[in-house]
Amino acid sequence: MIRTEQTGPILTITLDNPPVNALGAALRSGLAKAIARAADDISVGAIIVTGSGKLFSAGADISEFGKPLADPQLPDVLAAIEACPKPVIAAINGTALGGGLEVALACHYRVALASAKLGLPEVKLGILPGAGGTQRLPRLVGVEAALKMIVSGDPVSVAKALASGLVDKVVENAADLLTAAAGFADSPARPTGERAVSGDAAAADAFAAANPRLFKGFTAPTACVEAVKAAATLPLTEGMAVERRLFLELVAGDQSKALRHAFFAERAAAKVDDLPKDTVKRDIARVGIIGAGTMGGGIAMNFLSAGLPVTMVETNAEALERGAALIRSNYEATAAKGRLTTDQVEAAMALLTPTLEFGAVGECDLVIEAVYENMDVKKQVFGRLDAVAKPGAILASNTSYLDVDAIAACTSRPEDVLGMHFFSPANVMKLVEVVRGAKTAPDVLATVMALGQKVGKVPVVAGVCYGFIGNRMLIPRQDNALALVMEGASPEQVDKVHTDFGMPMGPFQMTDLAGVDIGWHRDETRIDNLKDALCAQGRWGQKTKAGFYDYDANRKRSTSPVVAALIEEFREREGITPRAISDEEIVARTLYTMVNEGALILEEGIAQRSSDIDVVWLYGYGWPRWTGGPMFWGEREGFAKIVAGLEHYTDRMPESFSIAPLLRSPQPEPVA
Numbered sequence: 001m002i003r004t005e006q007t008g009p010i011l012t013i014t015l016d017n018p019p020v021n022a023l024g025a026a027l028r029s030g031l032a033k034a035i036a037r038a039a040d041d042i043s044v045g046a047i048i049v050t051g052s053g054k055l056f057s058a059g060a061d062i063s064e065f066g067k068p069l070a071d072p073q074l075p076d077v078l079a080a081i082e083a084c085p086k087p088v089i090a091a092i093n094g095t096a097l098g099g100g101l102e103v104a105l106a107c108h109y110r111v112a113l114a115s116a117k118l119g120l121p122e123v124k125l126g127i128l129p130g131a132g133g134t135q136r137l138p139r140l141v142g143v144e145a146a147l148k149m150i151v152s153g154d155p156v157s158v159a160k161a162l163a164s165g166l167v168d169k170v171v172e173n174a175a176d177l178l179t180a181a182a183g184f185a186d187s188p189a190r191p192t193g194e195r196a197v198s199g200d201a202a203a204a205d206a207f208a209a210a211n212p213r214l215f216k217g218f219t220a221p222t223a224c225v226e227a228v229k230a231a232a233t234l235p236l237t238e239g240m241a242v243e244r245r246l247f248l249e250l251v252a253g254d255q256s257k258a259l260r261h262a263f264f265a266e267r268a269a270a271k272v273d274d275l276p277k278d279t280v281k282r283d284i285a286r287v288g289i290i291g292a293g294t295m296g297g298g299i300a301m302n303f304l305s306a307g308l309p310v311t312m313v314e315t316n317a318e319a320l321e322r323g324a325a326l327i328r329s330n331y332e333a334t335a336a337k338g339r340l341t342t343d344q345v346e347a348a349m350a351l352l353t354p355t356l357e358f359g360a361v362g363e364c365d366l367v368i369e370a371v372y373e374n375m376d377v378k379k380q381v382f383g384r385l386d387a388v389a390k391p392g393a394i395l396a397s398n399t400s401y402l403d404v405d406a407i408a409a410c411t412s413r414p415e416d417v418l419g420m421h422f423f424s425p426a427n428v429m430k431l432v433e434v435v436r437g438a439k440t441a442p443d444v445l446a447t448v449m450a451l452g453q454k455v456g457k458v459p460v461v462a463g464v465c466y467g468f469i470g471n472r473m474l475i476p477r478q479d480n481a482l483a484l485v486m487e488g489a490s491p492e493q494v495d496k497v498h499t500d501f502g503m504p505m506g507p508f509q510m511t512d513l514a515g516v517d518i519g520w521h522r523d524e525t526r527i528d529n530l531k532d533a534l535c536a537q538g539r540w541g542q543k544t545k546a547g548f549y550d551y552d553a554n555r556k557r558s559t560s561p562v563v564a565a566l567i568e569e570f571r572e573r574e575g576i577t578p579r580a581i582s583d584e585e586i587v588a589r590t591l592y593t594m595v596n597e598g599a600l601i602l603e604e605g606i607a608q609r610s611s612d613i614d615v616v617w618l619y620g621y622g623w624p625r626w627t628g629g630p631m632f633w634g635e636r637e638g639f640a641k642i643v644a645g646l647e648h649y650t651d652r653m654p655e656s657f658s659i660a661p662l663l664r665s666p667q668p669e670p671v672a
């Protein structure tokens with residue numbers, strides 16, 4: 001856990017707790033003992049604290065939260081470091097996050113390797129830096145810069161850290177780090193806590209007022225501001241007490257539990273339980289994309305950005321040109337925001353080979369089909385792919401609903417076929433549902449899961465069924481939303497329940513964005529439901545400036561009198577007398593039904609684990625992260641309450657509706 005080595009008067013303490021040097025109980029205890037011994041040992045003149053491996057430390061051991069924390073507590077260990085009469089120098093050998101950075105903040109000097117990143121990501125776990133981060137960081141960099149790091153949770157580069165005063169020296173080569181740190185051995189001990197804070201409480205309020213987006217929905221950011229205000233106005237010990245109180249409140253709160261769940265859920269999703277440990281992955285050196293539409297282009301960008309060459313195939317020259325131009329303009333828009341250099345844009349574009357030659361995908365190791373969502377079209381594409389793809393190439397379909405086994409059956413190599421369902425916009429949304437067909441080979445699945453992670457996606461395994469995990473859960477939500485409107489609710493009321501819950505948009509706003517005409521039979525004379533009526537009138541959603549809502553030239557949404565009249569007309573036609581619909585009913589029929597569908601998905605083995613369903617909704621649909629995802633939220637809400645709600649409204653649901661037996665089975669105690 002802790003290694004110590006003395007060279008002359010310098011004692012080097014190395015944090016050694018793979019994989020990320022998390023500051024669990026044993027490491028805290030070892031560090032405290034090493035510091036105490038060094039302070040007492042007259043042969044030690046200065047102390048260097050560094051980390052082994054690639055990281056300095058990823059901070060507190062998150063798996064310890066929610067249980068009573070064994071002594072010593074990190075704030076006490078850090079107080080001892082700060083109070084040490086001998087100079088303590090942090091030699092930051094790699095990324096330092098959370099409690100890891102707080103260790104460095106408590107040291108008297110900080111020397112960092114140029115490639116390291118420094119951050120306080122606690123807010124992303126629903127807490128605040130609880131080991132003096134909110135008190136010491138403002139003393140080094142001032143209120144505003146500290147709040148930026150603490151409230152965003154985003155790490156800064158070492159270059160930035162040097163400019164702000166967070167680190168004292170930067171070293172380019174790892175081999176020089178300890179020598180550079182030793183350069184401070186003769187400097188005086190310099191407690192961070194004794195420094196004055198630049199900035200005041202008003203600066204903290206100004207930061208909050210200027211950054212409302214960082215605060216929306218989450219409780220921790222407001223607590224971060226309060227703690228930093230304490231740093232600006234109180235001596236260290238009193239500020240530390242404020243930080244402690246806020247930390248303990250937050251860590252016990254529902255949001256932090258949900259956000260910790262999301263952290264571990266994301267990492268669990270990357271694991272496929274039944275894959276043999278020794279599965280050897282296939283090499284993917286070039287990716288082929290069939291289709292240069294919005295989806296194909298977005299998918300291509302993931303690989304180009306990660307440095308993988310892409311061959312993009314289209315059937316007509318104009319569409320191909322348009323697709324390639326869209327990729328370029330997306331990159332240029334990012335560059336205009338300062339998030340890419342022109343060189344990076346050109347490097348990515350240089351990896352793209354647009355072509356009209358279908359056979360060109362013959363040199364690709366993975367080919368992703370992103371054509372029109374129609375089984376016949378997909379089958380045809382896979383038949384052709386089978387003829388041209390090289391042996392061992394992985395063939396993936398970006399279908400969002402269709403039967404991957406039926407698609408695989410059009411090839412002579414169903415073991416090489418799977419689904420890779422990207423979410424729109426595919427260069428932005430992190431989720432990829434990796435659809436495992438009945439015959440998909442283990443190494444094909446393992447390769448695609450690893451590749452997904454490599455290009456910065458969050459891949460989640462799903463089995464074959466209509467809509468897989470995410471879109472299948474949309475079905476009961478959308479059906480009930482429409483039925484609720486027929487029975488008396490307005491689209492606005494239904495949507496508001498969802499946006500108040502924290503969803504980025506409600507069911508009708510989403511339909512308007514995706515296109516009301518998706519799945520429409522395109523026969524204007526056949527009007528079976530409200531959606532058909534909208535489609536027949538050309539109200540196809542945002543793209544036609546009219547859907548369930550009206551849209552102006554800037555896509556600003558407003559209530560549509562036309563739709564209100566249509567709804568009236570439909571109710572009359574169906575003999576429905578509208579009634580007042582409560583928000584509780586909307587919750588039961590559009591959110592509880594999703595939990596129910598998730599439970600069915602789990603029972604059928606379509607998802608490996610409940611937390612995978614949460615990951616799908618968190619990363620594919622913007623489900624509010626502070627609730628942990630639909631299944632975690634459902635567990636917290638209580639399955640008994642959900643079953644009761646669903647039973648209450650069963651007679652208003654379609655005949656096919658059934659309550660998942662899983663929801664009726666005894667529920668384990670919620671995670672602490």
Ligand code: CAA
Pocket residue numbers: 019020022055058059060061062063074097098099100102121122125128129130131133264267268
């Ligand atoms: N505690 C416990 N386990 C952790 C951990 C932590 N702080 N950080 C990472 N891990 C675990 C992961 O769960 C994962 O475990 P499995 O292999 O069993 O799935 C393993 O370490 C490797 O992590 P990643 O897969 O995430 O590896 P990576 O290389 O992609 O990323 C990382 C490394 C950037 C450090 C990333 O893991 C990360 O962001 N960790 C969380 C950092 C964080 O939030 N720190 C703040 C902790 S709270 C705190 O410190 C409070 C305080 O004030 C005292």
